[in-house]
Amino acid sequence: MRRYHGIGVSPGIVVGRVFVLDDGLRRIPRRHVPAAETGRQLERLDRAVEASVADLERVRVTAADQMGEDAAKIFGFHIGMLRDQNLLRPMRELIEQERVTAEHAVDRVLDELAQKFSGMGDSAFTTKVNDITDLARRLLDQLIGEHTSGLERLDHEAIVIAHELTPSQTVAFDRNRIVAMATDLGGHTSHTSIVARALGIPAVVGLRGLSGEIEDGMTIAIDGERGVVVVEPDDDTIDAFLSDRERRDLHQLSLREAAVLEPVTRDGTEIEVLGNIEFPEEVDQALTYGASGIGLYRTEFLYLAQEREPGEDQQLESYADCIRRLDGRPLTIRTMDLGADKYTQAQALDPERNPALGLRSIRYCLANLPMFRKQLRAILRASALGTVRMMFPLISNVDELRQAKHLLHDVMEDLDEEGVAFDRSVEVGMMVEVPSAALQAASLAREVDFFSIGTNDLVQYTLAVDRTNEQVASLFNPGHPAVLKLVRDVVRAGRRRDVPVSCCGEAAGQSPFVVLLLGLGVRTLSVSPSAAPGVKQLIRSLTIPQCERIAKKAISFDSDSDVTMYVRDRLRSILPQQTHQGGS
Numbered sequence: 001m002r003r004y005h006g007i008g009v010s011p012g013i014v015v016g017r018v019f020v021l022d023d024g025l026r027r028i029p030r031r032h033v034p035a036a037e038t039g040r041q042l043e044r045l046d047r048a049v050e051a052s053v054a055d056l057e058r059v060r061v062t063a064a065d066q067m068g069e070d071a072a073k074i075f076g077f078h079i080g081m082l083r084d085q086n087l088l089r090p091m092r093e094l095i096e097q098e099r100v101t102a103e104h105a106v107d108r109v110l111d112e113l114a115q116k117f118s119g120m121g122d123s124a125f126t127t128k129v130n131d132i133t134d135l136a137r138r139l140l141d142q143l144i145g146e147h148t149s150g151l152e153r154l155d156h157e158a159i160v161i162a163h164e165l166t167p168s169q170t171v172a173f174d175r176n177r178i179v180a181m182a183t184d185l186g187g188h189t190s191h192t193s194i195v196a197r198a199l200g201i202p203a204v205v206g207l208r209g210l211s212g213e214i215e216d217g218m219t220i221a222i223d224g225e226r227g228v229v230v231v232e233p234d235d236d237t238i239d240a241f242l243s244d245r246e247r248r249d250l251h252q253l254s255l256r257e258a259a260v261l262e263p264v265t266r267d268g269t270e271i272e273v274l275g276n277i278e279f280p281e282e283v284d285q286a287l288t289y290g291a292s293g294i295g296l297y298r299t300e301f302l303y304l305a306q307e308r309e310p311g312e313d314q315q316l317e318s319y320a321d322c323i324r325r326l327d328g329r330p331l332t333i334r335t336m337d338l339g340a341d342k343y344t345q346a347q348a349l350d351p352e353r354n355p356a357l358g359l360r361s362i363r364y365c366l367a368n369l370p371m372f373r374k375q376l377r378a379i380l381r382a383s384a385l386g387t388v389r390m391m392f393p394l395i396s397n398v399d400e401l402r403q404a405k406h407l408l409h410d411v412m413e414d415l416d417e418e419g420v421a422f423d424r425s426v427e428v429g430m431m432v433e434v435p436s437a438a439l440q441a442a443s444l445a446r447e448v449d450f451f452s453i454g455t456n457d458l459v460q461y462t463l464a465v466d467r468t469n470e471q472v473a474s475l476f477n478p479g480h481p482a483v484l485k486l487v488r489d490v491v492r493a494g495r496r497r498d499v500p501v502s503c504c505g506e507a508a509g510q511s512p513f514v515v516l517l518l519g520l521g522v523r524t525l526s527v528s529p530s531a532a533p534g535v536k537q538l539i540r541s542l543t544i545p546q547c548e549r550i551a552k553k554a555i556s557f558d559s560d561s562d563v564t565m566y567v568r569d570r571l572r573s574i575l576p577q578q579t580h581q582g583g584s
Helices: 035-067 069-083 085-098 102-118 129-153 167-171 191-199 235-258 282-288 312-326 342-347 362-367 369-383 398-418 435-439 455-463 470-475 481-496 511-520 529-539 544-554 560-574
Strands: 002-005 007-010 013-021 158-162 178-183 203-205 219-223 228-231 272-277 294-298 331-334 388-392 427-432 450-453 501-503 524-527
Touching (some): 007 191, 013 178, 013 235, 035 069, 035 085, 035 102, 085 102, 102 129, 219 235, 272 282, 272 529, 282 529, 369 398, 388 450, 398 427, 427 435, 455 481, 511 529, 511 544, 524 529, 544 560
Parallel strands (some): 013 158, 158 178, 294 331, 331 388, 388 427, 450 501
Antiparallel strands (some): 013 219
């Protein structure tokens, strides 16, 4: 029995069998198979070789037609290597003698060969390293693709283990079969973590090397709240996990009772609690949990969940679906926040070295105007169907905001000329996610109808902490005094211009930060649907003067750890019967 500790990103406790999802772009772990399985692994190797040869034959013919025989000889050399028994025999021997997967045998043999070639001084050998690497990727693509397709044929519930998962992979999971997930990489606010929470899949990330230590069919226990994974748990451990699950289920039932209550503080201040969603289907969940509308619709998942760009009508249908489900309640649509993920980098000829500081969010939109216009048209058309607001992400200066608004007005004129209905008074706001926007809030407030503070990125850029990096996850703290001062300044700037300020980051659902936000003057919180009942329950237990005193003291501390300890201590004294983790 082995216990791993990572970052719990989506609550839930599951005990089940493992399905390992390998990634062809990295070293394949050494994974054993039962003796009876070696024959199937040899067959898989043979199929991968034949399929790769067939692909190379097609490429060779195309190269000969378009570039001549000299270019085609390169692929002929690759075919020859795949037919060479001196290359294939060691792979087969590894599978038979050491009982490893076909993936590991291919990876190990070709990696050793590449290292030998690269270590030779003669360029005739060193230039062949790229050929070997290309062959390795081609074979691994065949093998991993075949294994991955096994997800679609699962006849039992499974927990997916991977080095890393993309949002599109997570969205594609069959919820009737995939009951939990765990990855080596990732952070609490990564897109994949957000998707897991949206789909209600218990998940732990940042487990560093778990995928290399585990095999298909193993039993594991996973706790998506505490961030714990136990491999091959004994009976006592399984019983303990299942008992915890029963207790938490009862706690969730009690929280659901708070969903119908009004979020009003003990001194009578009304707080608006909205929901964050990624898919239209989540609207129903948000309303069930007591949200009074949607404060953040992350539209980038329309792009991340499929390989091609969604059309204008497809986007309109998604927005219209949300509006129908909301039945008159407000919907705030954030324009696509793409760029700091694999969607844009996978399409780039020259991927950015640091996409988080590169062409992302509003910058990416303004650099891809046809794509951006398409989305603006869809949002405006949806505004004719119900109460819709739109906001632009990651605005870092006034010029970006004015460019986006200018394009929006152009689209409005186009729709007018076409006779297409839309709400001419649609409210337009912006996300405050970078320090420059917070520091310039007074100027930006003249340009917008509302502000929405996105703590996920505001913390990341203020503290210089990669929010998806498990190695620095402990430094990611929305209660840092620097972050609190920026929030305070944004709220003050909004009040001076009568511009409402909400908070829609993941931290808005965490009890200590809720207290600080209320104390700093925020009166609208937009949270993950499952966090809404706990947030409402907390709001009803507090007074604004209490929150203001706590925030004033907290913002005076020098360190975020002092802030965290102080706020948690104050919460314990105010609410001795309640817990203060996550949204509870």
